[in-house]
Amino acid sequence: MRKAAITTQCGWRVKIARRELLKLKMAAKETGALQDAKNKLEKELEELTSCLELEKQMRMKLEEAKTQEVEELKAALDDMKLQLGETQETKSEEILKLQSALQDMQLEFEELSKDLEMTHDLAAENEHLKELVSSLQSKTDGSETKYEETNKLSEDRIKQEVPVIDHDVIIKLEAENQQLKTLVSSLEKKIDALDRKHDETNSNITEQLKESASSDYEIVSDLSAENERLKALVSSLEKKSNENDGNDSPNEQKEGTHMLKEEDSLTDDVSVDNEMTNKLAAENKELYDLVDLLEKKVQETEKKYEEASKLCEERLQQVVDAETKLIGLKTSMQMLEEKSASTEIQAFCRGHVARLQFKSMRREAASLRIQKQARTYICQTAYKRLCVSAIYVQTGLRAMAARVELQYRMKRRAAIIIQASLKPHFDDSDFSFVLSINNM
Secondary structure, three states: OOOHHHHHHHHHHHHHHHHHHHHHHHHHHHHHHHHHHHHHHOOOHHHHHHHHHHHHHHHHHHHHHHHHHHHHHHHHHEEEEEEEHHHHHHHHHHHHHHHHHHHHHHHHHHHHHHHHHHHHHHHHHHHHHHHHHHHHHHHHEEEEEEHHHHHHHHHHHHHHHHHOOOHHHHHHHHHHHHHHHHHHHHHHHHHHHHHHHHHHHHHHHHHHHHHHOOOOOOHHHHHHHHHHHHHHHHHHHHHHHHHHHHHHHHHHHHHHHHHHHHHOOHHHHHHHHHHHHHHHHHHHHHHHHHHHHHHHHHHHHHHHHHHHHHHHHHHHHHHHHHHHHHHHHHHHHHHHHHHHHHHHHHHHHHHHHHHHHHHHHHHHHHHHHHHHHHHHHHHHHHHHHHHHHHHHHHHHHHHHHHHHHHHHHHHHHHHHHHHHHHHHEEEEEEEHHHHHHOOO
16 A cells, blocks of 8 residues: 555656646747747847938938028029029110110101201202293293394395405304303203202102111201202393393394494494404303303212212111111010020929929928838837737746646645545654655
């Protein structure tokens, strides 16, 4: 009995010990797995913290770069605003200059209109003077025809009555008269040509003055002076024509008296011939003087015509230069307007690009904040899970330890109960031996 009890106790204790070893081994395995999981979670936490630090650094760098870009864009916008202000100032100054130039041109056009009116008046006066000249020429032609008729009649009568006369002197005087008449006709043709040229120049000048923007005061003064000279010439020609008419009328009367006297006597014819020759010589001198005056006037008018043509050419060149300058100013104004419009468009585009970049930067910053918050939330949840799992492991280990202690206590009580039940059946020596085995 004693040996059987001892063997049963020993076997029972061996089983209990094996079970405890298995449980301890399982607990050790679970604690190792928990430690490995804890280490992995710690490594993940370290990696996440390092990633967060790197992201923070990248975010700081991006924010610095964006701030620099924003400052550069602001500086560029300020420069563009300054350039726009300068261009607007230059544009306003040029506009004022053009307005002043236009006002000056308007004043010049008004003066030119006045000058044109003066030229029209002078042209009318010239036409009136031409009419007077033509009337005087007709009168002179009539007087010449009368003079020729009287000369023919006197020559015929003298030939019939007095055949012995100085024919050589008369022939010379007639030749001189013919030469003078040819000179007068050529000079009249020249005067007509000069008048035509003058009319053409007046018409060209009026057309050029209408198209151009330059004043012509000197030409107007010259024309007025020429008109005065023509008036003086007309008055002198009228006086001479009147004198010639006066001379013709007394000559006719004298010829009539001479004809009557010739019928009475032949002695008076010689004196009449001498008087006629003297008159013809005086008329020839007057005609020579008139020819000289007309030649001088023709030369003066030609010089004035050349001067007027030169002045017209110079004024036309000035007008062309002014028109080219105006065209250049208009083109420069258009270029400035185009440049200002392009600068405004560029500034608007740059501002729009800067706004878009600023919005994208805000979006990136918001996305970075969201990512950071998500990562922090993930880290916090992982840490909480680790803490919960550690708590669960600790509670499990404590429960296992409590169970082992309970089993050990229950087994010890059972052993004590068995000892108490077996004590009356054994001696003291045997019981002490059993206790020693139990203690072992």
